[in-house]
Amino acid sequence: MANGYCGGPLIKPIFTQGPSLGARAIALTLTALLVAVIFSFTDWFDRISDRAVDIISPLYWTTNSPSEIEQWGKNRLRDKSAILEENESLQTELLILRRKLQKMASVEAENTRLRQLLNSVDNLDDRVVVAELIGVFPDPAVHKVIINRGKENGVYKGQAVVDAHGLVGQVVRVGSFSSEVLLISDSSHAIPVQIDRNGVRLVVEGLGSVHEMALRHVSSTVDVQEGDLLVSSGLGQRFPYGYPVAKVESIVQDPGKPFLHVKLRPMAQLNRNRHVLLVFEHPTLDDLKGRSIENSDQKIELPSQTQGENL
Amino acid sequence: MTGFSLGYGGLLFVTYLIALLLSVFPLGLGTLSWMRPEFVCLLSIYWLLYTPHKVGIALPWAMGFVQDIVEGGVWGAHAFAMAIVAYIVLLSYQRLVSYSRVQQMMWVLILIGVHQIFFNWLQGLMGNSVPVSLILLPTIMSGLCWPVMVLILRRFSMKYRPAL
Numbered sequence: 001m002a003n004g005y006c007g008g009p010l011i012k013p014i015f016t017q018g019p020s021l022g023a024r025a026i027a028l029t030l031t032a033l034l035v036a037v038i039f040s041f042t043d044w045f046d047r048i049s050d051r052a053v054d055i056i057s058p059l060y061w062t063t064n065s066p067s068e069i070e071q072w073g074k075n076r077l078r079d080k081s082a083i084l085e086e087n088e089s090l091q092t093e094l095l096i097l098r099r100k101l102q103k104m105a106s107v108e109a110e111n112t113r114l115r116q117l118l119n120s121v122d123n124l125d126d127r128v129v130v131a132e133l134i135g136v137f138p139d140p141a142v143h144k145v146i147i148n149r150g151k152e153n154g155v156y157k158g159q160a161v162v163d164a165h166g167l168v169g170q171v172v173r174v175g176s177f178s179s180e181v182l183l184i185s186d187s188s189h190a191i192p193v194q195i196d197r198n199g200v201r202l203v204v205e206g207l208g209s210v211h212e213m214a215l216r217h218v219s220s221t222v223d224v225q226e227g228d229l230l231v232s233s234g235l236g237q238r239f240p241y242g243y244p245v246a247k248v249e250s251i252v253q254d255p256g257k258p259f260l261h262v263k264l265r266p267m268a269q270l271n272r273n274r275h276v277l278l279v280f281e282h283p284t285l286d287d288l289k290g291r292s293i294e295n296s297d298q299k300i301e302l303p304s305q306t307q308g309e310n311l
Numbered sequence: 312m313t314g315f316s317l318g319y320g321g322l323l324f325v326t327y328l329i330a331l332l333l334s335v336f337p338l339g340l341g342t343l344s345w346m347r348p349e350f351v352c353l354l355s356i357y358w359l360l361y362t363p364h365k366v367g368i369a370l371p372w373a374m375g376f377v378q379d380i381v382e383g384g385v386w387g388a389h390a391f392a393m394a395i396v397a398y399i400v401l402l403s404y405q406r407l408v409s410y411s412r413v414q415q416m417m418w419v420l421i422l423i424g425v426h427q428i429f430f431n432w433l434q435g436l437m438g439n440s441v442p443v444s445l446i447l448l449p450t451i452m453s454g455l456c457w458p459v460m461v462l463i464l465r466r467f468s469m470k471y472r473p474a475l
Contacts, residue, residue: 021368021398021401021402022398024367024368024369025368025394025395025397025398028368028369028372028390028394029391029394029395029398031387031390032372032375032376032387032388032390032391032394033387033391033433034387035376035386035387035390036385036386036387036388036391036433036436037387037436039385039386039387040385040436040437041436045386049380049386052380055380056380056381056383059331059332059335059381060335060337062332063332063335063336063337064337067337135335135337136337136338136339136340136344137335137382137383137384138334138335138336138338138344138347138382139382139383139384139434140340140344140345140445141431141434141441141445142382142383142384142434143340144383180383183340185340188437210340210341270340271339271340271341
């Protein structure tokens with residue numbers, strides 16, 4: 001019994017070459033564990049994971065193509081009258097928005113003048129680039145999406161992403177032609193905000209649900225009301241000031257708890273939008289190209305380095 | 312059955328590619344995405360069960376890594392869970408293949424459960440909270456998918472089974 005057979009299957013010695021099954025299992029699990037720990041707690045893999053975005057985006061693009069084709073087909077087969085109708089309603093909407101913009105121009109000018117009186121910095125208009133969603137990460141515990149803009153389009157790490165209704169998230173990984181956006185609803189995400197009504201500064205955190213967010217550490221004396229709009233305060237040095245983040249839906253005061261329990265509804269349509277806007281606050285590649293071509297990459301890195309930790 | 316044959320390596324490649332595509336197929340951020348079966352793990356269990364002489368621990372482990380990279384979670388989380396599952400399967404495949412379909416399904420359910428627990432534990436390192444339903448739902452869906460997957464894959468892979 002001693003020679004040849006040592007507790008394994010009697011039928012055929014399958015794993016006779018190399019280390020035993022147990023040794024292999026231990027080696028591989030430990031390697032995986034090590035990689036996971038390094039990935040979670042250090043930034044050693046950041047370079048490679050940026051590259052990975054480019055490699056994996058074709059997979060997402062492929063799985064997304066059926067809906068893309070469906071959309072295309074729908075567009076082809078649409079009634080002319082329906083298109084005309086839509087066109088008309090869009091024209092009307094445009095007219096209304098143009099009127100608002102006229103007023104906005106004078107308000108903005110006034111704002112700038114007042115800011116100059118206060119010796120503070122001008123509120124510059126942010127430049128935006130439209131990006132399309134090409135994939136949603138499959139793990140429901142992780143709220144991340146892939147968009148079809150990357151380093152080549154001037155996207156940088158930490159860049160804010162908004163949609164028509166509010167803040168969507170921030171860019172966390174940048175590939176050459178695609179990048180990953182962490183949504184504000186992710187449970188690892190938090191964003192500094194202020195109440196639009198009175199300027200009280202707070203922090204909104206994601207809960208891992210696209211319909212619900214929460215306010216962190218709101219003491220019961222803070223002036224918060226149902227229906228309050230929370231806008232980004234820009235204090236984290238990551239998100240630009242003034243984009244709507246969430247609306248207060250309900251406030252529960254439990255006398256036994258030190259803080260108020262405030263439920264919020266995100267303003268952005270986190271699980272519906274197909275197009276998002278990338279907001280450029282810092283000098284972009286195009287801006288820098290005029291100045292120095294060789295150092296452009298380095299300079300682009302600068303803003304993200306000066307920013308603090310991922311909030 | 313068919314005149315055209317991919318060969319064993321080709322079959323592995325195609326099936327894993329399909330599993331990866333299925334595992335990133337867009338289901339949105341709603342409840343539907345909570346019910347996605349663990350295709351890559353299921354496929355690895357299948358190959359380990361039916362061709363244990365060709366697949367060791369390393370392949371499922373490597374595919375776990377690929378899945379980690381593709382799904383954008385913590386790198387190594389799937390690989391870690393997959394290595395453990397592969398080890399269990401390789402220790403017990405002789406018993407598992409001889410089981411009836413239903414019994415086998417129950418075993419696969421447990422294996423996927425083990426996979427989910429280890430995977431979500433590592434995923435939690437990144438600070439993503441994981442509700443219990445997130446472990447249970449994919450596990451049950453994977454278990455239900457198992458018989459279907461076996462039925463489909465057996466048509467292509469019967470000839471690669473070992474002559475026991």
